[in-house]
Amino acid sequence: MSVARPARSLLRTCVASARTAQTVGCQHQQQHQHQFHTSAPRPSKRRSRFRNVKAEDLGLLNSPEKLAKYRQDKFADYTKEELEALKSKYTPEQIEAIKAGEEAIDPNDLIFQGRLRDDPYRPQYIEDYTVLDPRYDVKPELDGTPFEPQWLNPSDWADKYGSKLTDLTDKKTSEQLTRSMVRALRRVKESNGAELIDLTEEELVDLEKDPELLKKYLVEEDAEAKSDDDSAILTKEQVMKLDKAIDEEWKKELSKISEGPDSGEGEPSNLELIEDGPAGTIRLHTAEAVELGKVPGVEGLYKSAADPEDEGQDDDGRYQEIKRLTGMSLRDIQSIYRKVLVQRWVTNQTRLGKVRSTSIVAIAGNGNGRLGLGIAKSTEAGLAAETAQLLAIRNMKPIRRYENRTIYGNAKAKVSGTVVELFARPPGFGLRCPHRIFEMCRASGIHDIAARMPRSKNPMNSVKAAYDALMNQVDPEEIAIGRGKKMVDVRKVYYGGNVY
Template identity: 35%
Template sequence: MSVCRPARCLFLRTTSTTLPKPTPPNRNFSTSTPRTARRRRPHYPSIKASDLKILNEAASVQFPTYNPTESSLAAKKYTPAQLAAIKAAETVIDPRDLYTQGQDRSDPWLLPYESDLRNMDPVKDHAPKKSIEDIKGRKEFRRTNRVERDEAIARVTTENMAKFYPDGVPTGEKTSEQHQLWEEAIVASMTQAALDPRTTYWSKDPKVVEALADPEHSALLPDLPRIENRMAKMTRRLSTEEEEDPRQKRLLLYMNWDKQQLKGVRVKTLVVHGVTNQTRMGKIRSMYYLTIAGNGDGLLGVGEGKSVEPEEGRKQSVMAAIRNMRPVPRYENRTTFGDLEKKVGATVVRLYSRPPGFGLRVQHLIFELARAAGLQDLSARTPRSRNKMNVIKATWEALCNQKLPDEISRARGKKLVDVRRVYYGGSVH
């Protein structure tokens, strides 16, 4: 037995305490500045004292405090508990933040125009229809004869010309341009008078005739004249009699859609490969297709198709993807509600919600799914297997089966309020 090894071990034990330990080399593998030396940008921009004073004045003007009269009116409408909740919310929310960050609503329930809803807009609001009982007297009318029609056309044409020239018809010599406008106004007035129902019917009670042209009474006036000729009828017949795919026809009946809605769906085939089926007759080769479909506004579907004919398999996958479209919940119509994780087979997909302006920093398959669903800010990781079919299916299941904060709060018996959406209108500045 050799004595060198025990002696060497003893020598190493005695020298280990005296010799310094070698330090690992500290090399920077990136040219970016270390995080400790970086200067972090503030979340909110710095505001000067002068600008702050202007903001305070504007906020006090736009969001004034309640006076005693308004407080008494609010007390008649709300309970004491509701008034206490309103005052508590107003003390927490700074009026300056409302002025700087407040914006118009962007949810699906916003009004189509800005109004306090006190007055009826003659253009955007539909006039309420009145019944026949609102006209007093006898409701009898008949078609006009030639003389009555000419008189009515002259009267209605004069009324229409008064709309073109509210300050009166210009007298004296007219230029060529003024004369052309004059002729166009006459033609337009006479055409509108010929289509007016007041020139077609006559009654002893003038209110009955006026009701025919009143939008609150008449159902004929909003209709426009239609072109009924042989060419238009042939065009309509040819467009309706064009050859239609029976599979697409069944899909439209199943979805209760029309062709225009079907054209707005974005479809893309992501996976294509050949498969072989071993039978007693030999190997039968066919093509497999996996397609996604989405309208870019919260609907997403995944479909599969397989056929010996490539075009037939692709159509099967497209129709299946449209038929399988499901709603995708989106926070502020741009990202997911929190972080998501889904496992399909050996593939794990993790999706992370991101702030506005982050973009879609994901792999190409998840990018196509997010774009078809209408997501704009998202990041993702696939730490395990990256099988294309499993990645697509896992992402689809994760996006469609999100747990919404409202459902979680309702299950816990809590009340959830999104402050940024309720008080700041979804503003992120």
């Protein structure tokens, strides 16, 4: 039957009923007209298959006492000792700016709208910028002039290193004494030497910042002494008075240097000491390449020492590379949940015969929203399993979780002939899914989910499809932003945000 015919009959009936003022009859006929589409009619009311769960039973409602205790634990006010420490480190203007920033942010907003991250991948917000982090930082590329390396014997190397330390210490000491002399001159100029010292305040500040400028001012003073007239020459009494005042102030500065916290200012810094090391700037000016192999006569003399932070648990160094790539400590790596899900034996036919290998698919997760997948193959089963688990730790990625317990809506993925369908479920539902998907959900911190595999049950394809489904979930917030709408989560709005 054509779709246009019911439409014409419907229009004709409505017009006729309007003319005869039989409104009730028209409404009765409209109810019995055919639908314009072939979809099944939507039921009036659908009864939920699950019982209702109250917010009090889940602990979703927070009392003012709990909120006050949480605020005191996480966002406590500064104590007197902390304020004194801030005053010793920052200027009064900076302290005022810090207090203004603290008052501008309401801790209640952080409690309800923010989340404090406790995973090992959280960024370190307090950073001194002295160490390059391989996760964020890129080693700067500097231009250098290469030269041939010199292979010194132990005695020559010790002599060269000792002379370098001596030069650095002398330079630091000279700069420290120059700064103390400049500070003494500034105080003498402020007290009674304004007409006796011809250096301006800006020049003294520059001298204190860069002691190397002292040579420039000394040269200029010698050049100007020949052209000055007799009025610029100081008397003997003025010179003695000026020398006495400078000596007194300089003795005070020397006593502060020897007794104060800056007594170690004359010692070389760590950056200057490692200049000749593998990460120093001297590597920019050398033709030595690490990839060329071991140097004859030096091989075996220098071995990399074990990391003291590992407490002797990684003497063979198997976790050093994964520590460098992830930035985690050995304790954090060992605390990650790892599981071998698929193990199969494959054979490669070569001219030497059949070479049998073991293929491993492993997962790793921290139980708090991160999951990784690793695949490795080796002739040794143990080596393949270890490699796959380390790859899974390195490949861990965040998974979008709703209320930190389930997924957003339904997710579906297909790999070859295997189809995996994941469904979000209410609190307390549990993990009702195949055992491999069960392990993946437990490793990633998902507690309420249902899964179905209507087609092939291939082990490797099922793991890959489940991983793709978890990674490629639909984000309702992104959809709302794309449509220009606002997404409102009823549970977060009415239960204050703490719904888990």
